[in-house]
Amino acid sequence: MQVPSTGLLRAFSPLYKTTPCLPWTARGCVYQQRASFSSTEQRQKRNKGGQKKDPRITQIRYHLQHPLTPRPLRFSRTRYLRHWTIHRAWQLYQSKLRTQRERDLEKQYNTMHAACEALRLIDNHGMTTQDRARLGEPPQDEGGKEMGRLYRIAMLKHGVWDGVPIEYARIQTDSPGREGWNHAWTQ
Amino acid sequence: MASKRPITQCLRCTGHDRIHILPIRNLMTTTSEPPPPPPPTDRSSSEDAPKQQSSTLNPFLVHTPRTERKLLATQSQYPIGSRRRRAALATSSNIPFTQLPYQCFQEARKILLEDRREKIAEIEKMRERIEKAQKEGTRQGEGEGEREHRVRSMRGRVEDLKVLADINDPLVKKRFEDGLGDMNKPIYRDLANKSWRNYKRKVLLQRITQMNVIPDILPFIDPSVSTSLVFGRKKVPHGEIVESTLSERAPSMELQCFDKGERLVTIAVVNPDVPNVEKDGFAYRCHFLASNVRISPTETGVDAATLNDESQVIIPWMAPYVQKGLQYQRHAIFILEQPQYSSSTEPPTPLDLVEIKKQARYTNRDGFKLRSFADRYRLKPVGVDLFRALWDEGTVGVMERLGVSGGDVEFKRKRVEPLPYKRLKGERFR
Numbered sequence: 083m084q085v086p087s088t089g090l091l092r093a094f095s096p097l098y099k100t101t102p103c104l105p106w107t108a109r110g111c112v113y114q115q116r117a118s119f120s121s122t123e124q125r126q127k128r129n130k131g132g133q134k135k136d137p138r139i140t141q142i143r144y145h146l147q148h149p150l151t152p153r154p155l156r157f158s159r160t161r162y163l164r165h166w167t168i169h170r171a172w173q174l175y176q177s178k179l180r181t182q183r184e185r186d187l188e189k190q191y192n193t194m195h196a197a198c199e200a201l202r203l204i205d206n207h208g209m210t211t212q213d214r215a216r217l218g219e220p221p222q223d224e225g226g227k228e229m230g231r232l233y234r235i236a237m238l239k240h241g242v243w244d245g246v247p248i249e250y251a252r253i254q255t256d257s258p259g260r261e262g263w264n265h266a267w268t269q
Numbered sequence: 270m271a272s273k274r275p276i277t278q279c280l281r282c283t284g285h286d287r288i289h290i291l292p293i294r295n296l297m298t299t300t301s302e303p304p305p306p307p308p309p310t311d312r313s314s315s316e317d318a319p320k321q322q323s324s325t326l327n328p329f330l331v332h333t334p335r336t337e338r339k340l341l342a343t344q345s346q347y348p349i350g351s352r353r354r355r356a357a358l359a360t361s362s363n364i365p366f367t368q369l370p371y372q373c374f375q376e377a378r379k380i381l382l383e384d385r386r387e388k389i390a391e392i393e394k395m396r397e398r399i400e401k402a403q404k405e406g407t408r409q410g411e412g413e414g415e416r417e418h419r420v421r422s423m424r425g426r427v428e429d430l431k432v433l434a435d436i437n438d439p440l441v442k443k444r445f446e447d448g449l450g451d452m453n454k455p456i457y458r459d460l461a462n463k464s465w466r467n468y469k470r471k472v473l474l475q476r477i478t479q480m481n482v483i484p485d486i487l488p489f490i491d492p493s494v495s496t497s498l499v500f501g502r503k504k505v506p507h508g509e510i511v512e513s514t515l516s517e518r519a520p521s522m523e524l525q526c527f528d529k530g531e532r533l534v535t536i537a538v539v540n541p542d543v544p545n546v547e548k549d550g551f552a553y554r555c556h557f558l559a560s561n562v563r564i565s566p567t568e569t570g571v572d573a574a575t576l577n578d579e580s581q582v583i584i585p586w587m588a589p590y591v592q593k594g595l596q597y598q599r600h601a602i603f604i605l606e607q608p609q610y611s612s613s614t615e616p617p618t619p620l621d622l623v624e625i626k627k628q629a630r631y632t633n634r635d636g637f638k639l640r641s642f643a644d645r646y647r648l649k650p651v652g653v654d655l656f657r658a659l660w661d662e663g664t665v666g667v668m669e670r671l672g673v674s675g676g677d678v679e680f681k682r683k684r685v686e687p688l689p690y691k692r693l694k695g696e697r698f699r
Binding site for chain 1: 366369371373374376377378380381384437439442443
């Protein structure tokens with residue numbers, strides 16, 4: 083009595099979805115028995131006598147419904163509890179990492195923001211209006227130009243998009259345009 | 270010499286002990302913890318011999334037909350548990366669950382214990398803050414109400430932390446699933462609440478809504494107390510039709526609340542489908558009304574028959590009856606929480622039944638308005654249950670014993686005269 087190979091069983095154990103419900107965009111996959119990467123229909127050779135069958139899919143379906151295929155495994159109580167504990171620990175660890183990452187980014191952003199704010203209030207002598215008033219210095223006669231000049235230079239956006247291809251500026255739309263593809267377009 | 274699958278063979282043949290051809294490999298853990306202590310020897314039998322050196326056999330551990338027969342013969346005791354369970358218990362090394370030598374499991378336990386320690390430290394910190402907030406009074410620019418709100422939020426956070434500290438514990442989960450959770454502890458109450466809300470409460474709300482109990486008797490309810498109804502010894506699911514003879518005696522209920530502390534509730538059983546032929550409509554009738562019933566997360570049982578007549582029961586139990594020809598009549602059981610006039614530390618103030626019993630509108634069964642009662646005494650609906658009554662052969666006897674006339678009355682549908690049919694001219698039908 084030959085037991086069918088367990089390789090297929092391992093690949094299709096109940097931990098993975100056995101019958102995924104395909105979205106309507108993948109309708110083409112159902113009618114043609116192929117397991118290709120893309121869901122768009124691919125042109126096949128004209129086959130007389132039915133659709134082209136993928137032998138891998140045929141074999142899988144044969145072995146899944148074979149009476150000698152062992153039934154799906156079930157965890158025992160303690161095995162399941164151990165699995166649950168490990169799962170909870172992993173999820174906790176991942177969420178801690180995530181929150182730590184987010185907090186680090188937030189701290190960086192806040193320090194950058196504070197630095198820019200301090201720069202905004204400073205003139206070419208490194209003094210704010212409050213400092214000048216406190217130290218008794220006279221306000222600059224063209225102080226309006228110098229105050230926050232370096233901040234304004236830092237906020238300039240020249241060269242920000244250097245190196246990014248212009249094609250990225252094409253916005254996604256719900257429906258296609260009147261001319262589907264502009265063949266005459268050059269950069 | 271050893272066959273291809275020695276272990277399965279030995280499991281099958283039960284005539285001798287299990288042979289360990291392969292040594293049971295203890296997986297090494299990379300943790301810096303000391304090795305787990307040897308398992309406690311709370312069982313009398315050791316790993317390899319189900320046959321005792323001593324003469325007494327353990328009914329939990331005998332797992333061969335010979336030893337089972339011997340147990341029955343010498344100690345006149347039956348073995349306890351299935352044979353597979355007994356064999357597993359007798360032949361395993363009985364390591365406690367938390368000390369099982371699986372590396373990934375132990376590492377996970379380490380992480381979860383670390384997290385638990387953090388949560389407990391945060392609870393301590395929060396408690397200190399609450400004490401400080403209560404001692405120092407209001408901060409600058411803060412009113413009394415804001416300070417109270419701050420203290421309340423901190424207390425809520427402490428309760429959440431108490432649940433978060435234990436929610437990753439597999440033994441807590443196992444204990445809860447086995448029904449052994451102590452309802453005095455917040456984690457078991459939280460788990461019970463979650464599991465009730467996951468399914469049973471949804472079913473309850475669906476039945477209440479479909480049977481239109483909710484707009485008919487009370488305008489709104491958000492059930493937070495789980496109810497279960499038992500008539501005699503029969504458990505009645507929500508909305509089921511109960512026989513007239515079965516519902517003659519007052520039922521007993523199990524009211525499980527999920528927040529700590531005890532409270533006083535009022536239980537009211539109202540029938541909104543009493544037919545009124547003259548007005549061609551329906552009226553309310555109250556079948557039972559009792560107040561000042563004490564429930565808590567650990568004391569959940571309420572037996573309507575054992576309630577005190579003077580201080581608790583306002584309207585005693587009357588059996589539901591439905592005359593022949595009528596549709597089913599809904600009987601809704603409402604659990605209404607009585608207001609706690611004082612703070613939660615002091616015991617709740619009971620309602621004054623003497624004063625209630627003087628009022629005719631709350632002692633009359635017919636035309637009893639639960640909305641009026643709840644509004645007058647500021648009761649909040651926290652739980653609801655439903656059962657239905659229909660005519661059956663026992664209804665006549667029930668009505669006789671109640672002393673209610675009309676047991677032989679049969680309702681019939683009024684014949685509606687059809688509109689006069691004018692036969693149209695023949696030309697229209699071709």
